[in-house]
Amino acid sequence: xxxxxxxxxxxxxxxxxxxxxxxxxxxxxxxxxxxxxxxxxxxxxxxxxxxxxxxxxxxxxxxxxxxxxxxxxxxxxxxxxxxxxxxxxxxxxxxxxxxxxxxxxxxxxxxxxxxxxxxxxxxxxxxxxxxxxxxxxxxxxxxxxxxxxxxx
Amino acid sequence: xxxxxxxxxxxxxxxxxxxxxxxxxxxxxxxxxxxxxxxxxxxxxxxxxxxxxxxxxxxxxxxxxxxxxxxxxxxxxxxxxxxxxxxxxxxxxxxxxxxxxxxxxxxxxxxxxxxxxxxxxxxxxxxxxxxxxxxxxxxxxxxxxxxxxxxxxxxxxxxxxxxxxxxxxxxxxxxxxxxxxxxxxxxxxxxxxxxxxxxxxxxxxxxxxxxxxxxxxxxxxxxxxxxxxxxxxxxxxxxxxxxxxxxxxxxxxxxxxxxxxxxxxxxxxxxxxxxxxxxxxxxxxxxxxxxxxxxxxxxxxxxxxxxxxxxxxxxxxxxxxxxxxxxxxxxxxxxxxxxxxxxxxxxxxxxxxxxxxxxxxxxxxxxxxxxxxxxxxxxxxxxxxxxxxxxxxxxxxxxxxxxxxxxxxxxxxxxxxxxxxxxxxxxxxxxxxxxxxxxxxxxxxxxxxxxxxxxxxxxxxxxxxxxxxxxxxxxxxxxxxxxxxxxxxxxxxxxxxxxxxxxxxxxxxxxxxxxxxxxxxxxxxxxxxxxxxxxxxxxxxxxxxxxxxxxxxxxxxxxxxxxxxxxxxxxxxxxxxxxxxxxxxxxxxxxxxxxxxxxxxxxxxxxxxxxxxxxxxxxxxxxxxxxxxxxxxxxxxxxxxxxxxxxxxxxxxxxxxxxxxxxxxxxxxxxxxxxxxxxxxxxxxxxxxxxxxxxxxxxxxxxxxxxxxxxxxxxxxxxxxxxxxxxxxxxxxxxxxxxxxxx
Numbered sequence: 030x031x032x033x034x035x036x037x038x039x040x041x042x043x044x045x046x047x048x049x050x051x052x053x054x055x056x057x058x059x060x061x062x063x064x065x066x067x068x069x070x071x072x073x074x075x076x077x078x079x080x081x082x083x084x085x086x087x088x089x090x091x092x093x094x095x096x097x098x099x100x101x102x103x104x105x106x107x108x109x110x111x112x113x114x115x116x117x118x119x120x121x122x123x124x125x126x127x128x129x130x131x132x133x134x135x136x137x138x139x140x141x142x143x144x145x146x147x148x149x150x151x152x153x154x155x156x157x158x159x160x161x162x163x164x165x166x167x168x169x170x171x172x173x174x175x176x177x178x179x180x181x
Numbered sequence: 182x183x184x185x186x187x188x189x190x191x192x193x194x195x196x197x198x199x200x201x202x203x204x205x206x207x208x209x210x211x212x213x214x215x216x217x218x219x220x221x222x223x224x225x226x227x228x229x230x231x232x233x234x235x236x237x238x239x240x241x242x243x244x245x246x247x248x249x250x251x252x253x254x255x256x257x258x259x260x261x262x263x264x265x266x267x268x269x270x271x272x273x274x275x276x277x278x279x280x281x282x283x284x285x286x287x288x289x290x291x292x293x294x295x296x297x298x299x300x301x302x303x304x305x306x307x308x309x310x311x312x313x314x315x316x317x318x319x320x321x322x323x324x325x326x327x328x329x330x331x332x333x334x335x336x337x338x339x340x341x342x343x344x345x346x347x348x349x350x351x352x353x354x355x356x357x358x359x360x361x362x363x364x365x366x367x368x369x370x371x372x373x374x375x376x377x378x379x380x381x382x383x384x385x386x387x388x389x390x391x392x393x394x395x396x397x398x399x400x401x402x403x404x405x406x407x408x409x410x411x412x413x414x415x416x417x418x419x420x421x422x423x424x425x426x427x428x429x430x431x432x433x434x435x436x437x438x439x440x441x442x443x444x445x446x447x448x449x450x451x452x453x454x455x456x457x458x459x460x461x462x463x464x465x466x467x468x469x470x471x472x473x474x475x476x477x478x479x480x481x482x483x484x485x486x487x488x489x490x491x492x493x494x495x496x497x498x499x500x501x502x503x504x505x506x507x508x509x510x511x512x513x514x515x516x517x518x519x520x521x522x523x524x525x526x527x528x529x530x531x532x533x534x535x536x537x538x539x540x541x542x543x544x545x546x547x548x549x550x551x552x553x554x555x556x557x558x559x560x561x562x563x564x565x566x567x568x569x570x571x572x573x574x575x576x577x578x579x580x581x582x583x584x585x586x587x588x589x590x591x592x593x594x595x596x597x598x599x600x601x602x603x604x605x606x607x608x609x610x611x612x613x614x615x616x617x618x619x620x621x622x623x624x625x626x627x628x629x630x631x632x633x634x635x636x637x638x639x640x641x642x643x644x645x646x647x648x649x650x651x652x653x654x655x656x657x658x659x660x661x662x663x664x665x666x667x668x669x670x671x672x673x674x675x676x677x678x679x680x681x682x683x684x685x686x687x688x689x690x691x692x693x694x695x696x697x698x699x700x701x702x703x704x705x706x707x708x709x710x711x712x713x714x715x716x717x718x719x720x721x722x723x724x725x726x727x728x729x730x731x732x733x734x735x736x737x738x739x740x741x742x743x744x745x746x747x748x749x750x751x752x753x754x755x756x757x758x759x760x761x762x763x764x765x766x767x768x769x770x771x772x773x774x775x776x777x778x779x780x781x782x783x784x785x786x787x788x789x790x791x792x793x794x795x796x797x798x799x800x801x802x803x804x805x806x807x808x809x810x811x812x813x814x815x816x817x818x819x820x821x822x823x824x825x826x827x828x829x830x831x832x833x834x835x836x837x838x839x840x841x842x843x844x845x846x847x848x849x850x851x852x853x854x855x856x857x858x859x860x861x862x863x864x865x866x867x868x869x870x871x872x873x874x875x876x877x878x879x880x881x882x883x884x885x886x887x888x889x890x891x892x893x894x895x896x897x898x899x900x901x902x903x904x905x906x907x908x909x910x911x912x913x914x915x916x917x918x919x920x921x922x923x924x
Contacts, residue, residue: 030313030317042209043208043209043210044208045208046208046242047242047279048279049278049279051282053245054207054210054212054213055210057210058210072519072520074481074519074520075481075519075520075521075522075523076480076481076482076484076485076520076522076523077482078482078485078486078522079522080522080525109350109354109403109407111399111403111446111449111450112482112485112486113442113445113446113449113482113483113486114395114396114399114446114450116442116446116482117395117396117442117443117446118396139205142201142204142205142208143201143204143235143238146238146242147234147238150275150278154274154275154278154306154307154310154311155277155278155279155310155311155313155314156278156314157310157313157314157347158343158347158396158400159306159307159310159344160306160340161340161343161394161396162340165340169303173230173234173268173271176230176268177229177230177231177234
């Protein structure tokens with residue numbers, strides 16, 4: 030399963046933090062800091078997988094990350110997930126964000142952090158992949174938004 | 182923050198804005214636990230959907246999972262789950278997904294189960310994933326979800342199948358004994374897998390880069406893996422009736438396009454499954470082919486995936502190392518890759534690859550790697566070094582072809598790594614102590630010795646007594662290098678071995694000399710070279726050669742005080758090792774700076790005491806008179822022996838006032854014994870059924886743990902030999918000269 034989803038920018042500021050296990054705020058910040066530290070040391074040509082302890086409860090985790098412009102999208106997974114498949118999943122999430130915000134950029138994530146979280150909820154649930162079809166993800170998300178507007 | 186607090190107190194209508202700000206602040210890392218009550222209030226009293234949605238999000242992000250606030254919300258979650266509205270249910274499920282608390286999950290599990298049975302596919306999917314979580318946290322409840330899992334996997338819609346397989350995987354992981362419930366569903370999944378790969382009709386939904394629904398494919402493959410591991414855990418080896426399994430696996434392996442990431446992911450997982458379930462024949466070859474292609478690909482990610490799969494399969498035992506022996510070179514090449522993650526994986530894979538046939542090659546490459554590449558101070562290199570060294574030690578213990586090879590590898594390893602202060606590498610301490618490359622000028626207070634390697638060597642020697650003379654020979658050969666590079670661990674080992682087993686080399690030499698005068702020398706050389714020929718070539722490359730051709734090599738500069746001419750050095754072909762060699766080696770160790778390390782120091786002093794006790798005749802030599810009629814060589818040899826005796830006495834007496842009590846005791850006893858006239862009698866070994874003489878008790882302490890009769894004979898021979906040497910011909914004197922001038 031996926032233990033955590035961490036989106037940080039190039040300077041180490043968090044844009045989205047989601048942990049699927051119990052961690053206090055302080056612990057979450059520590060993990061994020063550790064992930065950022067090892068991410069910035071990587072060259073662009075090296076592989077997108079990192080193994081090693083990042084401070085989570087399960088020590089056998091790997092960090093799969095992708096670098097888009099100013100943001101690093103990192104998924105921390107355990108041994109049961111395939112790293113190559115998670116790379117695809119990260120891309121699906123980013124594409125979904127793109128469709129929802131129309132050419133997403135970092136500012137969109139800052140000012141619409143709740144919406145980014147909602148979209149993440151459609152793709153992942155409880156640390157497992159829920160929906161991998163981008164069209165489905167976006168259609169459900171739109172439906173939810175319409176429903177809210179209708180009621181509210 | 183003060184504004185926020187007041188905003189909450191005033192019951193601001195813009196409460197959603199406040200909560201959003203709260204979330205942002207929390208993400209930045211500031212403590213917001215004071216606001217948890219507000220969040221609970223929002224969830225409980227949410228009037229419309231947007232507020233509810235936000236409230237649940239805040240719940241999953243902000244609330245401390247152990248706190249009581251969470252319990253207060255259980256009721257609202259329950260109401261929402263039971264409500265007919267899919268939107269309310271959905272957000273409640275999302276929230277449950279992020280909360281990992283076992284108590285809450287246990288309480289709400291009964292409300293999740295009915296959702297699994299509803300018509301709404303969207304809700305069923307989410308509920309299935311939450312159930313996966315429940316199975317993981319509460320394994321005894323796994324059985325409740327079996328019917329739901331079965332139902333889901335039989336659906337037409339692919340996303341249902343995805344959730345179903347994930348649920349089945351979770352149930353199997355939680356409780357492996359339930360595997361027999363799922364056979365029909367497994368067959369269906371295999372069919373689905375095959376149809377995904379082979380059929381070209383059907384909807385093009387979920388096409389990612391030309392691969393139909395890669396996530397389901399990977400999920401089904403994962404399920405097969407977990408299923409196989411369940412049966413393995415339960416040790417069931419009978420064949421399971423899963424028709425079409427091999428056919429669909431081969432369809433996946435051949436049909437998936439390998440040019441795009443999605444296809445590669447599927448291929449990789451399929452290969453892993455094929456190897457794990459122990460399929461044979463063409464299928465296995467195809468899988469190994471796929472992994473081989475990945476290994477040589479220029480994309481680092483693929484190489485990483487291939488290396489980690491190979492290492493895992495080798496460790497499992499599902500792949501034998503002879504099957505991938507042709508890729509050995511590629512794996513070893515990855516050791517020197519730029520990317521540190523890849524290097525780690527390559528090290529792992531090459532250590533798993535070791536077995537009796539290829540261990541020499543692999544270990545020599547690893548030694549080369551440690552020596553050449555891992556000599557910087559970066560954290561990565563230090564970790565790699567430590568991992569490589571411990572890996573080599575383990576591999577040697579399990580797979581070494583001969584004890585002799587094992588011994589020489591351990592000593593080589595110690596030679597390379599013994600000089601490094603601390604392989605765990607705490608950055609600050611390390612850099613302040615080390616001022617130049619490769620271990621010279623170390624901080625003298627360093628107490629980190631590789632005593633683990635030294636202990637393995639000593640254990641090996643105690644098991645195989647035939648190796649003892651060889652070990653002493655090897656270490657004597659290494660001594661000058663050890664002194665120049667100040668390698669404390671090697672010095673420690675040399676001290677131990679010379680003390681314990683130094684006499685065996687002398688005896689060995691004596692025996693051989695007795696057997697056959699002319700052949701003896703070559704016998705020793707040839708016996709040591711025949712069994713280690715391949716390794717010697719490689720060692721020769723590394724410059725760590727331990728056998729030499731007769732009489733041509735000269736040794737590098739040494740710091741031995743007693744002999745300042747450097748004769749040609751040839752341990753192999755000389756059979757007549759004079760005990761003075763042992764003495765002079767120990768002298769040089771004791772007087773060199775490497776001995777400032779406390780443990781090395783005490784070991785060397787003890788060794789000197791032991792060797793003195795074993796060869797006390799060296800103290801019998803009298804100073805040479807001018808009037809005596811001796812040839813130059815005889816005079817020199819007697820002078821040399823006398824010098825050795827007096828130097829030993831001097832060094833031992835230095836410790837008579839040492840702070841450490843054991844050293845002090847030994848030194849005083851030994852000096853007293855040496856001063857007496859009856860040194861030879863005192864140092865005789867005790868016969869089998871011992872008498873209780875005081876003098877003999879003193880000897881017992883420093884006699885060592887060796888065969889007593891051999892020592893006696895050896896000593897007698899030595900005494901006779903010495904007397905003979907004084908009257909020998911010049912040819913034999915040359916021999917002796919060479920020996921004494923070894924350093």
